[in-house]
Amino acid sequence: MEISIRDGGPDDMPAILAMLDSGVEWLVAQGRTGQWGTKPLSENPKTAESIARHMAEGNVFIAEIDGVPAAALTLTHGPGAQLSHLPPPGEPERYINWLASDRRFKGHGVGGALLAHAAEETRRAGVSLLRVDCYAGDDGGLVRYYESHGFVRTETYEGKDDWPGQVLARRV
Numbered sequence: 001m002e003i004s005i006r007d008g009g010p011d012d013m014p015a016i017l018a019m020l021d022s023g024v025e026w027l028v029a030q031g032r033t034g035q036w037g038t039k040p041l042s043e044n045p046k047t048a049e050s051i052a053r054h055m056a057e058g059n060v061f062i063a064e065i066d067g068v069p070a071a072a073l074t075l076t077h078g079p080g081a082q083l084s085h086l087p088p089p090g091e092p093e094r095y096i097n098w099l100a101s102d103r104r105f106k107g108h109g110v111g112g113a114l115l116a117h118a119a120e121e122t123r124r125a126g127v128s129l130l131r132v133d134c135y136a137g138d139d140g141g142l143v144r145y146y147e148s149h150g151f152v153r154t155e156t157y158e159g160k161d162d163w164p165g166q167v168l169a170r171r172v
Helices: 010-029 045-057 110-124 141-147
Strands: 003-007 059-065 068-076 094-101 129-135 152-158 164-171
Touching: 003 110, 010 045, 010 059, 010 068, 010 094, 045 059, 045 068, 045 094, 059 110, 068 110, 094 110, 110 129, 129 141, 141 152, 141 164
Parallel strands: 094 129
Antiparallel strands: 003 059, 059 068, 068 094, 129 164, 152 164
């Protein structure tokens, strides 16, 4: 299986929402409902609005395996309003706002390929700081996933309804 990465756009919204729904289904099956709840994210109009806003503010990249969309990532110039309470980094940055994969492709490296692509895009832009935030609850597996790709923990925060969040950064 070959992974290719291409620029995405609004036409990719159905595939991205399907990836997110796949993630929710996978998390629910594991009893891990703290991150995204139990309902498909495609049923919440705010999800599509957020993805569309991040697409408009930056870039979206789609990883495909043999031509099939397998994962997506949005990359912008900052975290946006949802983390405006955190101190700014004091330097230019690129920020990963949405990373989602179709769970059918779990273990094929599509998420890691997109993270490497985001690092390269950040470097090409002459920026040396790449950041992301994620769910830090349950067993901390998502935080460890980002750490396994070169990110280090910076700020912790509490989101809506006591949602435990972690910001991570990577120098590129």
